[in-house]
Amino acid sequence: xxxxxxxxxxxxxxxxxxxxxxxxTSMAATLALPTAFSAxxxxxxxxxxxxxxxxxxxxxxxxxxxAILRASRPTIGQLVLDVISLEYxxxxxxxSGHSAEKSLQxxxxxxxxKYIAIVEGxxxxxxxxxxxxxxxxxxxxxxxxVCGNAMATLAVGSCASFGGVAAAKPNPTQCVGVKEALPxxxxxxxxxxxxxPENVTATVVHFLTFGALPALxxxxxxxxxxxxxxxxxxxxxxxxxxxxxxxxxxxxxxxLGWCLYEVGCKGPQAYMNCPTIRYNEGTSWPVMAGHPCxxxxxxxxxxxxxxxxxxxxxxPGASYQATADKVGVAVxxxxxxxxxxxxxxxxxxxxxxxxxx
Amino acid sequence: MAREYIWEVPxxxxxxxxxxxxxxxxxxxxxxxxxxAQGADEHSMLMGKMRFFHFIFAYxxxxxxxxxxxxxxxxxxxxxxxxxxxxxxxRWKNLIDTALFYGFMKKDLPHSPGHTGLAGFTYFFLILxxxxxxxxxxxLYSQSHEGGAIWTLLGGWMLPVLGVGMVRFIHHVxxxxxxxxxxxxxxxxxxxxxxxxxxxxxxxxxxxxxxQDRQHH
Numbered sequence: 001x002x003x004x005x006x007x008x009x010x011x012x013x014x015x016x017x018x019x020x021x022x023x024x025t026s027m028a029a030t031l032a033l034p035t036a037f038s039a040x041x042x043x044x045x046x047x048x049x050x051x052x053x054x055x056x057x058x059x060x061x062x063x064x065x066x067a068i069l070r071a072s073r074p075t076i077g078q079l080v081l082d083v084i085s086l087e088y089x090x091x092x093x094x095x096s097g098h099s100a101e102k103s104l105q106x107x108x109x110x111x112x113x114k115y116i117a118i119v120e121g122x123x124x125x126x127x128x129x130x131x132x133x134x135x136x137x138x139x140x141x142x143x144x145x146v147c148g149n150a151m152a153t154l155a156v157g158s159c160a161s162f163g164g165v166a167a168a169k170p171n172p173t174q175c176v177g178v179k180e181a182l183p184x185x186x187x188x189x190x191x192x193x194x195x196x197p198e199n200v201t202a203t204v205v206h207f208l209t210f211g212a213l214p215a216l217x218x219x220x221x222x223x224x225x226x227x228x229x230x231x232x233x234x235x236x237x238x239x240x241x242x243x244x245x246x247x248x249x250x251x252x253x254x255x256l257g258w259c260l261y262e263v264g265c266k267g268p269q270a271y272m273n274c275p276t277i278r279y280n281e282g283t284s285w286p287v288m289a290g291h292p293c294x295x296x297x298x299x300x301x302x303x304x305x306x307x308x309x310x311x312x313x314x315x316p317g318a319s320y321q322a323t324a325d326k327v328g329v330a331v332x333x334x335x336x337x338x339x340x341x342x343x344x345x346x347x348x349x350x351x352x353x354x355x356x357x
Numbered sequence: 358m359a360r361e362y363i364w365e366v367p368x369x370x371x372x373x374x375x376x377x378x379x380x381x382x383x384x385x386x387x388x389x390x391x392x393x394a395q396g397a398d399e400h401s402m403l404m405g406k407m408r409f410f411h412f413i414f415a416y417x418x419x420x421x422x423x424x425x426x427x428x429x430x431x432x433x434x435x436x437x438x439x440x441x442x443x444x445x446x447x448r449w450k451n452l453i454d455t456a457l458f459y460g461f462m463k464k465d466l467p468h469s470p471g472h473t474g475l476a477g478f479t480y481f482f483l484i485l486x487x488x489x490x491x492x493x494x495x496x497l498y499s500q501s502h503e504g505g506a507i508w509t510l511l512g513g514w515m516l517p518v519l520g521v522g523m524v525r526f527i528h529h530v531x532x533x534x535x536x537x538x539x540x541x542x543x544x545x546x547x548x549x550x551x552x553x554x555x556x557x558x559x560x561x562x563x564x565x566x567x568x569q570d571r572q573h574h
Contacts, residue, residue: 304520
């Protein structure tokens with residue numbers, strides 16, 4: 001049986017050609033391609049068969065699945081049924097138990113090297129990986145088989161990309177990202193907490209259009225989505241430059257939409273397209289909603305960038321809220337007191353010396 | 358009483374350029390780290406100006422440091438590297454005697470026409486701190502120029518190694534260490550000037566020190 005192309009299935013589902021072209025144009029924009037490419041994308045999607053996709057959920061919170069279910073372009077219906085053939089997804093598929101596992105096995109066997117594996121969640125390595133098992137097999141075992149036989153693996157969300165919160169200190173289950181667990185696999189990291197569904201769709205569309213994965217940075221993230229710094233595209237950036245800062249939650253600056261730098265925003269450390277793509281049909285994103293960015297899409301965002309609500313990390317090993325600046329003021333004060341004490345002692349002893357003479 | 362030319366022009370100029378740069382870098386750096394004032398309005402560019410001057414003075418400071426380190430090798434005998442790193446027994450003795458004098462365990466400051474052994478060695482570590490401050494500064498600066506080869510080389514390489522938070526932490530800590538140094542440095546300069554009556558404080562302006570005929574107790 002000849003399988004229908006993506007466009008055919010969209011038409012069957014009542015999507016107009018106009019909407020289809022709008023989708024292609026928005027994908028071209030997301031991929032940072034000139035609008036002329038929307039025709040090429042449309043052509044590819046019209047001809048190409050739907051790619052087979054399996055979705056693994058490992059050590060995660062299903063937040064990325066939640067994000068995908070709220071994808072706007074395409075909607076969940078289009079995404080699950082049309083743009084891709086989602087053969088396996090623990091959270092949203094109808095089958096369960098052995099029949100569910102069988103559909104995964106079928107894809108791996110029948111479409112070896114041709115399907116796309118999407119992985120959500122980190123992979124625990126400690127004690128042979130027993131801290132995450134599905135159907136009696138460890139996450140590592142499943143990922144090895146599924147990602148190892150896939151055409152490419154999309155690690156969606158920060159946990160699958162870099163370990164995320166599952167790998168935050170002290171990381172009791174020794175969680176790692178997919179690329180670290182399976183160094184030989186072809187992995188595209190799409191971090192974010194959650195991943196932005198637009199970026200997942202755009203990566204798949206790029207693959208369908210050009211037959212290749214998009215250009216990646218040194219952290220295996222597509223440059224189209226992770227090549228620009230949030231700080232440089234932030235709608236609140238003018239307030240940063242003007243020195244207009246939110247000092248505490250709900251103050252005048254916060255109500256006026258000023259810069260969140262002082263309440264810990266890591267926008268200057270974060271590289272992602274949140275300010276331009278936004279979440280939930282382009283509705284909003286954290287900074288727009290008045291919350292500082294905590295650089296969720298950066299490797300080790302939990303451990304290496306400092307607390308979420310302050311810019312400066314605490315003094316290592318100090319159990320109280322000691323920042324370098326607080327300790328610095330104290331140390332400078334101590335130095336000043338020290339030299340004052342020295343001066344007093346010197347003055348009294350040299351006076352004694354003069355009396356001796 | 359003998360009057361001797363100790364500090365050559367590059368030594369004095371770099372000293373004062375360092376003073377002005379460190380002051381400007383601290384004022385602007387404290388603002389960048391934790392903005393202590395709000396911009397008057399949306400056109401004030403307060404943070405923009407703070408960052409601009411921080412970067413300008415950073416380059417001035419680097420230039421000054423390069424000149425001073427160059428002078429380690431071509432300057433007069435009081436400016437040379439061997440005044441900073443005590444290699445001879447004589448310099449070590451001077452260092453220890455100076456420390457004992459400051460600790461009230463010795464009556465007299467050892468005769469040191471240039472830096473005391475303790476001062477020289479302290480300045481050596483200070484310069485290492487300066488270098489670390491510059492490298493961490495470039496590391497933080499590299500975030501505005503992601504992927505730029507020169508910024509990666511000058512400091513950006515350490516971001517994935519230490520994490521941005523730790524690099525920023527080190528950058529702050531060094532500023533406070535320099536502040537502690539300044540307090541002790543100014544105190545000791547005045548202190549020794551009073552005790553030795555050697556116009557030590559004036560010497561960093563005009564280059565000359567006076568040496569009293571040393572009394573023996």
